[in-house]
Amino acid sequence: MNDFVSLWSYLSATPVLWLTATIAAYLISESLAARLGNPPWANPVLLSVLLLSPVLSFTKTDYGTYFEGAHFLLGPATVALALPLWDNRATIQKSVIPILCALIAGSTVAAGSAIILAQFFDLPISVLLSLAPKSTTAPVALGISEAVGGIPTLTAVLVILTGIIGAITVTPLMNILAITDWQARGFAVGVAAHGIGTARAFKVNPIAGAYSGIAMALNALLTSLIVPILLQWLT
Amino acid sequence: MAIGAVFDCIAFIGLPPPRFNVTVTLGRSADQMLQTLGLLLGCQLVGEFVARGLGLPIPGPVFGLVILLAALALRPPLARALRPTTLVVLAHLSLMFVPAGVGVISNLEVLSSD
Numbered sequence: 222m223n224d225f226v227s228l229w230s231y232l233s234a235t236p237v238l239w240l241t242a243t244i245a246a247y248l249i250s251e252s253l254a255a256r257l258g259n260p261p262w263a264n265p266v267l268l269s270v271l272l273l274s275p276v277l278s279f280t281k282t283d284y285g286t287y288f289e290g291a292h293f294l295l296g297p298a299t300v301a302l303a304l305p306l307w308d309n310r311a312t313i314q315k316s317v318i319p320i321l322c323a324l325i326a327g328s329t330v331a332a333g334s335a336i337i338l339a340q341f342f343d344l345p346i347s348v349l350l351s352l353a354p355k356s357t358t359a360p361v362a363l364g365i366s367e368a369v370g371g372i373p374t375l376t377a378v379l380v381i382l383t384g385i386i387g388a389i390t391v392t393p394l395m396n397i398l399a400i401t402d403w404q405a406r407g408f409a410v411g412v413a414a415h416g417i418g419t420a421r422a423f424k425v426n427p428i429a430g431a432y433s434g435i436a437m438a439l440n441a442l443l444t445s446l447i448v449p450i451l452l453q454w455l456t
Numbered sequence: 457m458a459i460g461a462v463f464d465c466i467a468f469i470g471l472p473p474p475r476f477n478v479t480v481t482l483g484r485s486a487d488q489m490l491q492t493l494g495l496l497l498g499c500q501l502v503g504e505f506v507a508r509g510l511g512l513p514i515p516g517p518v519f520g521l522v523i524l525l526a527a528l529a530l531r532p533p534l535a536r537a538l539r540p541t542t543l544v545v546l547a548h549l550s551l552m553f554v555p556a557g558v559g560v561i562s563n564l565e566v567l568s569s570d
Contacts, residue, residue, distance in 0.1 A: 247551045266550050270557035277558065284562035288555050297496040297545065298552050299517035300503070303524035304542045307535055358549070359556045364515020377556035384553065420550040434546070441518060449513045 233280065239287045246272040259424050261389050266381070266417055284374070295360035302358075302438040309435050320408070324436065327412030328443045329451070331356035336455045349456070351375040353448045355383045358415040361441040365448050380415070387414020388421035403428040411436025492541035499524045 232238045250268035257263045277287055306313070313320060332353050339349035350371035354362040359380050366376035391410040400406055407429030410418035415437050423430030503523055504516030512519075528535055 243554050244551065247548075247554055266553045266557050269554045270561060273554070273558050274561040277562065284559055287558060287562075294545075295552050295555075296500040296517040296520070297493065298549060299515075300496045300499045300520040300524050301542045301545045303499075303521045303528065304535065304538060305546065306521075306525060307528040359553050361515055361518055363556075364517060365513075368513040368515060374559050377559045381553060381557045381560050416549045417553055438521070442521065445514045445518045 229280075233282055234286060236289060236293070239282075239289075240293075242273065242276065243269070261392065261421065264385060264388060264417070265420075267385060270381075288374075295363070299358065299360040299364075299441065302434075302441065305431070305434045306438050309431065312431075313435065320435075320439070323405075323408055324412065324439050324443060327409070327436070328356070328440050328447060331413060331440075332444060332448050332451050333455065336451060340456070346456075347372055348375065350452070352379055353452065354444055355379040356413055356415060357441050357444045358437055361445060362415075365445050368445075369449060369452060381417070384414045384417030387418045391418060391421065392425065404432045407432030408436040412440045415440070488537050489541045492538050495524070495527075495538065496520075496542070496545075499527070 246269040247265060250265040250272065253268060254260075254263045254265050276282075277284070332355075335352040335355055336349060339352050344352075347370070350369050351366050351373075353369065353371070354365035354376060356362075357365065357380070359377065362376050362380045363373045365371075366373045387410055391406070391414065395406045395409070400409075403426045407422045407426070410422050410429075411433030414421075419430060419433040419437050422433035499520035500517050501520075503518070503520030506512075507514050507516045507519045528538075
């Protein structure tokens with residue numbers, strides 16, 4: 222019994238345990254979602270979180286320990302976004318004006334509305350700074366939050382909520398607005414709801430997915446430039 | 457499963473699935489995998505170094521993205537070597553959100569008290 226306790230206390234502190242648990246939970250969730258026919262509510266990220274959270278609370282593992290183990294792929298995944306940008310350079314060049322307009326509008330509104338609403342509701346400055354990058358992909362948002370003085374763990378929470386809300390609402394919202402162009406639908410969800418929205422877009426339509434990926438990568442670049450500027454103007 | 461992921465990824469950039477000899481490709485892509493991961497991490501490291509060094513409020517990995525983009529522009533054949541591994545990483549991008557998502561549950565009390 223004592224052996225088991227010491228073995229557990231050793232294992233629970235090593236990155237390999239939580240990295241493996243995260244990947245396992247994700248694989249289980251993905252196959253479960255596929256079996257259900259990928260409805261919007263059966264989001265693999267949401268299911269993985271629902272699988273992992275009881276494990277963490279049952280084993281009394283604090284979030285910091287878990288995150289240390291599980292998060293190290295975030296940086297390389299951000300760098301990897303360079304490839305879809307490069308592969309799609311012809312598409313981007315062909316419609317550079319509409320893409321830039323949609324990107325600047327989407328990116329500014331996403332960060333600006335969060336900052337203005339946070340001020341309106343008199344939220345603490347640390348919460349405001351953590352809210353600003355919420356529409357960018359997780360690794361970039363955490364980086365921006367840290368760089369401008371926000372709380373990265375709070376940003377992580379807000380990024381996920383943004384992504385899940387975006388992924389669930391995009392299909393009905395686009396239908397109500399009668400937007401049928403897959404390029405526009407994909408780009409919109411990529412700017413507003415980053416990787417979770419992109420994952421959803423790929424499940425719906427490959428063109429929407431590709432445009433969502435482009436939007437997410439460009440938005441990551443632009444948001445890291447405009448958040449510091451917007452913060453200076455608006456606060 | 458890895459092969460399936462590569463096909464998923466090819467759909468990512470909108471190309472038709474290629475016809476090739478699977479064993480040959482496996483051997484080559486295993487070599488390229490290590491080089492690709494090294495390059496991705498290297499770009500991140502240089503990006504981190506430049507961003508911190510110049511005191512820019514831009515995250516290191518975002519700067520790394522720009523560096524990799526510049527490398528691709530200077531040396532276009534690089535894209536072909538990078539593609540298999542990079543697309544596997546990107547096809548499972550939502551995996552990267554799981555640790556942050558677990559934070560949602562773990563931070564619910566902090567969030568509701570704010």
